Amino acid sequence: MGKKRRYITGLDGIRAIAVIMVLAYHLKLALFKSGFLGVTVFFVLSGYLITGILISEVEEEGTIDLKNFWLRRIRRLVPAVMSMAVVIIFVSTVVNRVIFTKGCKDFLASVLGFNNWWQIFNKVSYFEAAGVPSPFTHCWSLAIETQFYLIYPLILLGIYKLAKSRGEGRAKRGLLFAGVTLLLALISVILMIVLFDPQQDASRVYYGTDTRAFSLLFGALLAILWDYRMVPRRLSASVNMVLGSVSFAVLLVMTIAINGSSNFWYRGGQFVGTILTVLVIYTVLGRKTWLSRFLSNPVLKWIGDRSYSIYLWHYPIILLISKGIKASWWITLIEIVLSVVLAELSYRFIETPIRHGIIGEYLNILRSRPKSRQEKKRQVQVARRSLKVMAGTFVLTVSLILCMIFVPKKNALDTLQKREAKAKETGKMTEEQLAKQKANGSESEDTICTANLTDDEILEGLNLLLIGDSIAVDVTDDFYEMFPNSVSDTKIGRITSLGKQVLDSYIDEKKWEGEGVIFASLSNSPINGELEDIREKIGKDMSLFLTTVRIPHDTFEDESNSKIKKFVEENDHTYLIDWYAASEGHDEYFDADDTHLLSAGAKAYANCIKEAVLDAYKKENIEIPKSRLVSSTDTSTDSSNDSSTNASTE
Template sequence: MGNRQMGRRHITGVDGLRAIAVIGVIIYHLMPSVAQGGFLGVPIFLLISGYFVTCQLVVEYDNTNRIDFFHFYHKRFKRLYPTLVAMLIATTAYITLFQRSLLVNLRSTIWTNLLWVYNWWEIGHGQSYFDRFAGESPFTHLWTLGVEVQFYVLWPMLLVILLMMFYQRRQRVRWVVLLLAILSALEMAILYHPASLNRVYYGTDTRAFSLMLGAFLGLIWPINHLRPNIDRAWAAALDFLGILTLLGTIFGFFTLSGQGAATYRGAMFGYSFLGTILLATIVHPGAHMNRLLTNRLFTWIGKRSYGIYVYQFPVMIFYENVVKVGNHPLIHGIIQLAIIMGISELSYRYFERPIANYDWHNLGQTLRSLFNRTQWRRWLVVGPALILTGIAVYGLCLPEPKPTATAVQKRITQNAKMIAKRNQEIAAGKTPQVNVNSNSIKQRYNLTTKQVKKLQQLKITAVGDSVMLDASQSIQQLMPLAYVDGQVGRQGNDTPTVLKTLASQGRLANIVVLNLGTNGPIKDQAVDEMLSIIGSKRQVYWVTAHVPTRSWQDSVNDQIKKAAKTHQNVHLVDWYQLSKNYNDWFASDQVHMQEKGNVQFTRLIATTILKYNK
């Protein structure tokens, strides 16, 4: 009876919750400055899976005293594989035709995804999920599928074992599952390291708490045991909890940082627990949350959420590779969203649903019908699919290029070694000498002898990301007392810790140059904290970001301009305004500089400092 009840009841509000989750993820990827915590849509997906899978398995076990593993696996893989394979084929074909630099590690990416272990491969070989600048992979987001499928494979067997062990004491199964969730969250907290998030972010064991919380809810709040007729007071309480946790879920999208220590030391677990309560109110037929989250838009998005999630990242990566989205992020965000939704709808209508309902016993008949003249319309779908598959296979057969460092990467690596040595000399009080009468330096930077001499005497601390490293040799050539602290991939939100360390070591000079924002948006709180650490007595020269291929460019630059207006000691170094029309100053990534760009970058910093240090 329970099985029949569960099968008849489709909870449309859960589609609404899926829609909210996938909207959060997409906004995070398109405009992380708007929803820095949008990545938290993933734990919502995981706890929904944990809940419904557990409910279904327990009902089956209670009705038949067994679980049909083959039927369970067949049902899951039949739903997951077609869309994944279609995305892998289309993406590989695109890479083969237009972006062959991404052929590196492509074969490993394909087979690990087909075996559902891509998340573990990413731990050792992939980039950080939050590395939003150079060399982004269009497959990074697929780590989630690995975690989910590994749960599908292992959980039915583990659940049967637990149900058999505690046959007469079913309630103990619940607490074992809750304990597993807590242990997973503790493992995430223990293994967390700010320098490398891959292990805790991609690991199945460290992300299992969302799935286990969903499973725990499935055991204490089984859908087939929930009664629609409950007291008004209980219904009101459920509605109050539902609205409160819904607001908390959405609030998390805008507040929790994917690189903050608190996120991995309990906040993500707390967020998943909040989502568990929200899900409980949605699935209960006596509450009104199901109706609140039911509408045509949410239902449409929710039913297509899997396809939307799978296709969204390749669309963004490929689009942003050819279009300067930073100049008009909202317009380009809408265009990308339209492309994602269009592809997802085509996939859902012509691929996901037909295959989900297809009887594979009719495969021979279907193949024969393709050669029937009356069925020529089928070739409108089959033809392009075969062409894309052929291109993808060709791409996979090409010799895989070896990862090679670009000229910019080589220069940054070399500069990092050079500034480390120079910083040691400066810290030891060894003053590097510059020939102030050198015509080559004066001509190179278009400065006078007086200006070069003044710059030679200034003690400066320069803190930044890879752009700062790229220009560090020029900076220390012109300003030999400049202590440069640059790091590839540095986020503005991480910089307060860097400044605190420099201050404690006595390395924070009276002139501080900041160059941040290349790798992501900066929280207002981080800006305030940086300026508080530097203090009002030091002079801050903040360089605007030139990142035309990323949506956060304008928001970062607006923050810098706002800081310069509201703080007397903060001065604007408007690199973006100076360089925006000079494409020849930049390398192919449009962010790091060519030699000419490095000279102009350094000269702008130097002349701005001289303007306020006469």
């Protein structure tokens, strides 16, 4: 093991800023639109610190004690995350069975360090991902760090042995370390940009070790450049101050000003955030400036020391108390206080003792042969304490296993299986409706103006196309009851861009010709220009109806609703179906995820559509075929018969 490195308190301050960013983001504080950038800061700092330790060891000892290194990492990461996970499983069993169910599924992946790939490869149903997330979702970042700790030391050791066998000196070895690390980092950056598809869910790119490793690798590169003196150790005071201050300021501006749902983050934004963090760390390592003094203040140091524990505890606490929905200030305060208190307990009684080797110390005492009465007494005390800990751990483990196996599970949506079956049923209903329209052939040229029709006749006579996601699946029956001649095409998990593609297929391939489009596929992804494309596709004169969204667990709810309302205001023949406003304060409308609909909610949603449509077509005053109006046809026939009878009588 290499010599102990100089302790720099400013790095604790960077940790503190990172965890504050993440905490604020999960609390949905408006000022931290992209607080998840704090994870990127953590990655860079971890890469720097770990690589510095590894380089010191390999250069001084000629090797890396991988067993010792990995054991130290296990002691640092696993006990704290295990303690958090066990407590959350037991508490959620009583407090929130939905969170308990999701936590059970993710428990092993989170503790064993493959949570990110579990989320990528274990394709969880859209319903299971909807609403309150798993309390261990945030462990994806710990998994990436764990995998980095497993692989990167092997790469460094391999490079060192290769260079040593060729007789390369320290400087040349440093260049090789830097070159390989830079190459790997750039490959990772390219993978993020190439694999990101704005038309698809971004989880693969966001959670992938290969697409996120560049932040750790650039931190590692900084450690290499610093330790091998490839960069100046001390810049001039003014340069150091400007470089650090500007980098830190831009990092904060990005966090505050750029929306978290922006494609920018996958097309270079994370890379920019990484480089800015590298520059901040670099300046903190050098001369003392106001920034390094600020980052070294006691408050930030205290938070930084406990940053890992705060990161572990804050997210499940937020989910258990407010289900991840933006809460009132006093609920938010409770979540913060409870997160910090639990983090302090974890730091004081679990992390610190284990990190400082209390387990090894106890084992040495138990194995030793006491030479004095005092040593014998100490050994007995340790033995008793160890037995209590082992017994408690055994009982806790058995209880946890029994709890996870036998406690009844509760899906995020109680009606999960029913809704999935309903989704298949609605697909068949769509096909039948389209077949019915095709069988009827060309409609009668005899039309009637909507101004001359009753509300029921307008609803009956219109041929509207509803394109929706899983929320609209719940509304299908009520929609067809109100609009018997319209088409509802809905699908679970449909994102906005895919909804646009569905519209394209109806117009280009199915040759659908109706009076208006209801676009309700806006709940699963941010809006990125699709509204303009939809408006252009259907033509400037056709009516377009857009639904606002209620998705309290997603970060883009406010942004999407603002875009929808603004678009409606700025475009003719475009109307708002304000589901967000109509559902405000109506908890009875929603399933357990606060997003999908129960029967009362489905009816309310359908009524929103009905009111918007009636209001629009009374103003639009368009012509629709009489042949669609069963009541109108009957009335026309009756009138004809009456007229014939009167003529005969006369």
